[in-house]
Amino acid sequence: MIPYGRQTIEEDDIQAVVEVLKSDYLTTGPKIAEFEGMVADYVGVKYAVAISNGTSALHAACFAAGIGKGDEVITTPLTFAASANCVFYCGGTPVFADVDPKTYNIDPADIERKITSNTKAIIAVHLAGQPCDMDAIHKIARKHNLLVIEDGAHALGSEYKGKKVGSLSDMTTFSFHPVKPITTGEGGMIVTDNEGFYQKLMLFRSHGITRDENLMTRNDGPWFYQQLDLGFNYRITDIQCALGCSQMKKLDRFLKRRKEIVSRYNKAFADCENIVTPYQLPDTESGWHLYIIQVKNYDRRKVFEQLRKKGIAVNVHYIPVYMHPYYQEHGYKEVHCKNAEEIYSHILSLPLYPTLKEEEQEYVITTVKQICEC
Numbered sequence: 001m002i003p004y005g006r007q008t009i010e011e012d013d014i015q016a017v018v019e020v021l022k023s024d025y026l027t028t029g030p031k032i033a034e035f036e037g038m039v040a041d042y043v044g045v046k047y048a049v050a051i052s053n054g055t056s057a058l059h060a061a062c063f064a065a066g067i068g069k070g071d072e073v074i075t076t077p078l079t080f081a082a083s084a085n086c087v088f089y090c091g092g093t094p095v096f097a098d099v100d101p102k103t104y105n106i107d108p109a110d111i112e113r114k115i116t117s118n119t120k121a122i123i124a125v126h127l128a129g130q131p132c133d134m135d136a137i138h139k140i141a142r143k144h145n146l147l148v149i150e151d152g153a154h155a156l157g158s159e160y161k162g163k164k165v166g167s168l169s170d171m172t173t174f175s176f177h178p179v180k181p182i183t184t185g186e187g188g189m190i191v192t193d194n195e196g197f198y199q200k201l202m203l204f205r206s207h208g209i210t211r212d213e214n215l216m217t218r219n220d221g222p223w224f225y226q227q228l229d230l231g232f233n234y235r236i237t238d239i240q241c242a243l244g245c246s247q248m249k250k251l252d253r254f255l256k257r258r259k260e261i262v263s264r265y266n267k268a269f270a271d272c273e274n275i276v277t278p279y280q281l282p283d284t285e286s287g288w289h290l291y292i293i294q295v296k297n298y299d300r301r302k303v304f305e306q307l308r309k310k311g312i313a314v315n316v317h318y319i320p321v322y323m324h325p326y327y328q329e330h331g332y333k334e335v336h337c338k339n340a341e342e343i344y345s346h347i348l349s350l351p352l353y354p355t356l357k358e359e360e361q362e363y364v365i366t367t368v369k370q371i372c373e374c
């Protein structure tokens with residue numbers, strides 16, 4: 001099977017992990033800060049907090065943003081459930097704004113329609129690595145005094161108007177799950193320029209506990225620490241961060257390779273009436289985490305099944321979040337986002353990852369064209 005995505009692990013990645021295994025620290029050691037520093041420098045922010053995964057990164061960001069009972073947070077339905085679940089974790093209510101039919105990202109005009117006196121924040125998700133219309137989102141946020149969190153799980157290395165995703169909003173989260181732009185196995189990060197958020201994120205990652213004298217209410221001695229808030233054990237290990245540091249050195253190479261694969265797909269499907277290729281917002285660079293096509297005039301399910309039968313493990317990103325039974329049972333039965341549902345009924349993600357071979361891509365292209373008759 002040719003998968004839709006997979007990690008790229010090379011010999012030096014393995015050596016980096018082995019070195020940590022032989023060292024004194026498997027967790028809470030020096031590799032954590034080293035990895036945080038590399039990501040912070042890369043995206044151009046002051047602070048980064050490495051954490052156990054992209055979901056805990058979102059949870060931590062919502063906590064730092066002060067989301068709580070009665071607060072509404074607007075996000076997209078066309079995403080992985082974690083982008084909305086994090087609001088529930090904090091006692092808030094996710095509210096879904098429809099997506100733009102061209103970019104598949106959250107539509108700023110619909111954000112504005114969904115704002116109420118309880119709205120506290122917006123979670124913008126850069127689907128497939130394609131940056132959202134951040135200027136429009138920030139304009140709305142300023143007007144209504146809302147925080148902006150970006151779910152950049154797909155978008156490490158993506159750029160919006162010459163700036164890296166991660167440097168644009170109050171907080172941005174990343175995921176390092178194996179199919180993502182770089183991997184640490186499981187892993188995540190939150191980046192911010194705000195010191196107040198940074199301190200809350202650091203506390204939240206590790207039980208709400210601190211040893212920082214400036215934050216403690218008293219100090220009984222060198223053994224002392226205090227729990228200041230209710231946090232979790234969301235720590236990431238040095239083993240994972242060593243892999244992360246090694247992968248960061250390759251990120252630009254990975255992104256370049258993804259872009260080459262995408263332009264080959266775009267060219268191959270350009271004249272194909274039955275396939276809609278991804279649209280790119282002007283003045284942006286996508287990290288191309290996913291290559292999502294829309295299949296027109298054909299039953300998507302049949303195309304999906306035929307491709308799988310032929311050894312191409314296509315996927316669907318995503319089922320609109322509010323359609324899941326948990327959401328249906330928790331007040332979302334009447335929610336409908338017309339564009340998201342229409343897009344969902346046609347989409348397929350084709351294989352895209354740095355080590356995808358030319359002949360494999362050629363096979364994907366010919367098979368898709370054959371099935372969709374173009």
Ligand SMILES: Cc1ncc(COP(=O)(O)O)c(C=O)c1O
Binds near residue numbers: 056080083153177187
């Ligand atoms: C858009 C989006 N947000 C958040 C996450 C959660 O990341 P993780 O799997 O690292 O918890 C994912 C993971 O697939 C994702 O695709």
